[in-house]
Amino acid sequence: MASxxxxxxxxxxxxxxxxxxxxxxxxxxxxxxxxxxxxLKTTNLSSMRRGTGGRSSFNGIVxxxxxxxxxxxRYVCNKLGKSGTQMILPYRGDHSETIRLKVCGDLGxxxxxxxxxRDEKAIRDAVKYSNVVINLIGREFExxxxxxxxxxxxxxxRIARISKExxxxxxxxLSALNxxxxxxxxxxxxxxxxxxxKYHGECAVRDEFPDATxxxxxxxxxxxxxxxxxxxxIWRRQFRGMPLWYAGERTVKQPVYxxxxxxxxxxxxxxxxxAGQVYQAVGPKRYQLSELVDWFHRVMRKDxxxxxxxxxxxxxxxxxxxxxxxxxxxxxxxxxxNLCLERVEREFVTDVVRADVPCLEDLGVQLTAMxxxxxxxxxxxxxxxxxxxxxxxxxxxxxxxxxxNREELRMFA
Numbered sequence: 099m100a101s102x103x104x105x106x107x108x109x110x111x112x113x114x115x116x117x118x119x120x121x122x123x124x125x126x127x128x129x130x131x132x133x134x135x136x137x138l139k140t141t142n143l144s145s146m147r148r149g150t151g152g153r154s155s156f157n158g159i160v161x162x163x164x165x166x167x168x169x170x171x172r173y174v175c176n177k178l179g180k181s182g183t184q185m186i187l188p189y190r191g192d193h194s195e196t197i198r199l200k201v202c203g204d205l206g207x208x209x210x211x212x213x214x215x216r217d218e219k220a221i222r223d224a225v226k227y228s229n230v231v232i233n234l235i236g237r238e239f240e241x242x243x244x245x246x247x248x249x250x251x252x253x254x255x256r257i258a259r260i261s262k263e264x265x266x267x268x269x270x271x272l273s274a275l276n277x278x279x280x281x282x283x284x285x286x287x288x289x290x291x292x293x294x295x296k297y298h299g300e301c302a303v304r305d306e307f308p309d310a311t312x313x314x315x316x317x318x319x320x321x322x323x324x325x326x327x328x329x330x331x332i333w334r335r336q337f338r339g340m341p342l343w344y345a346g347e348r349t350v351k352q353p354v355y356x357x358x359x360x361x362x363x364x365x366x367x368x369x370x371x372x373a374g375q376v377y378q379a380v381g382p383k384r385y386q387l388s389e390l391v392d393w394f395h396r397v398m399r400k401d402x403x404x405x406x407x408x409x410x411x412x413x414x415x416x417x418x419x420x421x422x423x424x425x426x427x428x429x430x431x432x433x434x435x436n437l438c439l440e441r442v443e444r445e446f447v448t449d450v451v452r453a454d455v456p457c458l459e460d461l462g463v464q465l466t467a468m469x470x471x472x473x474x475x476x477x478x479x480x481x482x483x484x485x486x487x488x489x490x491x492x493x494x495x496x497x498x499x500x501x502x503n504r505e506e507l508r509m510f511a
């Protein structure tokens with residue numbers, strides 16, 4: 099018993115000695131940390147310590163991403179954060195919609211700031227510490243608070259002007275592929291107001307920031323997009339019919355994957371030679387809209403021979419236009435299924451890809467083919483989800499036919 103007591107006493111003394119040593123070390127460390135910080139030899143961010151090259155490092159870029167909570171913005175923030183970019187993310191909605199972007203970078207790499215597009219002071223505070231500004235703000239339909247001109251023209255001009263005044267080195271502006279001051283009219287008299295405002299927005303950005311990099315994307319698809327889910331929504335159909343202009347036979351589309359667009363924006367932020375350039379963000383293949391829509395429905399039905407719906411020429415169906423106007427009337431904020439006249443108008447505009455303007459391949463981006471990604475994106479909309487099919491039980495639907503690429507531009511009259 100006596101030996102047990104002595105052994106226990108020795109263990110306590112040993113622990114007390116260790117604790118005293120740890121307290122001494124803490125005191126020494128606290129005294130050393132109270133010293134004055136070392137002065138910086140240079141304020142150039144690219145000369146500071148970078149780290150190992152991942153999310154916990156710093157690559158010398160401090161980027162302000164306007165429109166970070168949008169569809170493309172979430173992918174751009176992930177690309178920037180995984181390479182060690184410090185991000186300032188302005189937002190105007192609820193904080194809970196933005197907080198998910200906190201995990202894009204390590205602790206201290208992602209900062210949030212509330213702002214309003216009409217508040218110049220808030221924009222100035224968001225860009226004054228950045229050397230790269232990315233403008234992804236855009237709207238696909240107008241509301242009572244923000245019209246197309248307010249967002250795409252005046253808002254873009256304000257961001258470009260303040261960025262230039264703050265000494266920002268690079269500005270990347272996201273526009274639209276078919277931006278045109280006089281687009282072809284299909285449903286709306288005078289053509290798409292969205293495409294007009296995007297064109298004038300490019301001109302406004304060039305006036306205020308001549309070295310801005312402009313990216314013109316085609317229809318972008320991906321998780322939570324407004325392209326695949328637009329056609330997958332039941333409200334886009336008329337019972338089992340799909341109304342399209344000339345049944346979709348005279349419209350050519352070249353959709354692009356959202357991750358490819360985000361990678362292109364990141365490559366532009368890193369490469370100073372892209373300043374003042376314009377890039378077309380299009381996919382690797384061109385498709386007829388009719389074949390695309392048919393393929394989407396066959397993928398959702400998981401049956402290459404399923405024709406449970408039909409396409410028809412919407413020019414002979416005035417009820418679809420009335421349905422679209424009714425949707426806009428009862429949904430002044432976000433239309434059901436994103437169905438609005440502006441979206442229907444842009445849907446039938448053929449993607450014009452100019453051979454003299456560089457594309458994403460010129461930025462070193464490996465493009466993703468639709469047949470490799472779309473089946474996974476449309477899986478939540480597949481019929482008979484409760485049925486677990488065996489491997490090879492259903493034949494995979496054949497992808498739509500490629501009618502040309504960048505070198506073989508083909509236009510339909």
